[in-house]
Amino acid sequence: MIFEVVVEVRLRAGIADPQGATIERALPALGFVGVNGVSVGKSIRFTVQAEDEAAAHELVTDLCHRFLTNPVIEDSEISLQVAETSAN
């Protein structure tokens, strides 16, 4: 089966997010008020071929841990969905 995967990478709680803070500081000058808690992350999209969803999830989790994120400073959230009938 083929799965479409989206990995959201974000900074772990407590890790400074200077990009988010800079964006937030700029908002009042543009007239946006009441916008708070800005944080900046990454979204990484790809497809994965695996036996089933559990296997795909395991593979992507390993990929996130070893490559797509640096666990010292980043967390990831994985979303998986079956790609349109491409099972073979």
Place this chain on the structure above:
Amino acid sequence: MSTNVAVIRFPGTNCEFDVVEVVQHLGASAEIVFHDEPSLGNADAVVVAGGFAHGDYLRPGAIARFSPVMDAVAAFAQEGGPVVGICNGFQVLTEAHLLPGALQKNAGLKFRCGFTDLRVESSNSVLTSAVTPGDILSIPINHFEGNYTCSLETLAELQSEDRILFRYVTNPNGSMDDIAGICNEGRNVVGLMPHPERACHDLLGSHDGINLMQSLLNAAGLSSVQGPS
């Protein structure tokens, strides 16, 4: 037999020639080793030079870490060989888990470029044997992701084991505990954000880096060397 320093070059490395120049100036030989080489040859020391390995894509050092040469660097470090990562090289060594922690974006999102004062905190490492704790060295920095961070447990270890080698006198990037450079448990793997190789001649504004590079060559086994000019 001249001491030989392997200077690692990834696509995007740009400080390798500066390192080679200083090593040769100090009477040793240096060889640039490309990222896809599986071997370091007859290296007595390794420098992972600065730059933007693989464009810093994903994260600085994240892709470089998987280069064939990094297996050789890890094996060399495991055997106690002296390894120094400068700037992007420091980032590569943390991503390769040869050093703890990570380098995140500078506080304030400023790319920092200029001379900075470093205080030597320990002379017990392959890069600091020829300097003394308390020495203030003027060494340039040139980075966007130099904000050292680690878990509080790791920080406590670094502090209690005397593994923080350099602190910034005035913190330029938000790094935890003003950390500019650290070493591993074996004290043979060192990472630092400042560039000692760019401070090895008065024409460059400082020669304070020369004793650091000399320390590395001493660790690599060079018995007699020329002093700095």
